[in-house]
Amino acid sequence: MTDTKIFSAVNVMIQVDRMHKQLLDSTVSYIGLHRTHHRILMHIARNKRLNSQKSLAEHIGVTPAAITGALKKLESVGYIKRVQGNDNRFNEVVITDAGKKIVEDTRILFLEVDTSLFDGFTDEELDGYITYLEKIKNNIKKQIANSGEVRSNIT
Numbered sequence: 001m002t003d004t005k006i007f008s009a010v011n012v013m014i015q016v017d018r019m020h021k022q023l024l025d026s027t028v029s030y031i032g033l034h035r036t037h038h039r040i041l042m043h044i045a046r047n048k049r050l051n052s053q054k055s056l057a058e059h060i061g062v063t064p065a066a067i068t069g070a071l072k073k074l075e076s077v078g079y080i081k082r083v084q085g086n087d088n089r090f091n092e093v094v095i096t097d098a099g100k101k102i103v104e105d106t107r108i109l110f111l112e113v114d115t116s117l118f119d120g121f122t123d124e125e126l127d128g129y130i131t132y133l134e135k136i137k138n139n140i141k142k143q144i145a146n147s148g149e150v151r152s153n154i155t
Contacts, residue, residue, distance in 0.1 A: 038103075042107075
């Protein structure tokens with residue numbers, strides 16, 4: 001493998017990821033939500049309620065402040081509501097019927113978008129693609145696990 005080929009492969013992977021995010025953003029923009037807002041709604045819909053904004057922030061990869069702002073937006077448009085939790089010191093966040101409808105509608109749209117990404121692929125090509133991405137994911141996991149070793153080798 002040459003450095004040029006590796007650079008090219010990583011560059012294409014990054015471009016595809018960015019373009020996919022742009023495509024999803026434009027898909028949910030008609031409802032006035034950012035992709036992060038939609039991801040929060042989907043998380044709450046899957047889990048029935050939100051107990052920890054901090055863990056949600058870590059799961060989605062944004063700051064707790066971003067979660068707070070997003071929840072305010074989602075509450076203001078009626079997609080979530082805050083209810084008194086079992087522990088009176090904390091509110092829980094639950095999805096409303098309107099929020100559930102948005103999640104279901106956008107799931108259908110996302111499936112259509114994602115299906116269109118693989119137009120012209122055979123099942124074998126798709127299987128190969130998945131295999132390659134799994135290898136990359138596993139290599140990244142190894143790098144993360146060994147990140148102390150990698151840094152010590154650089155210095």
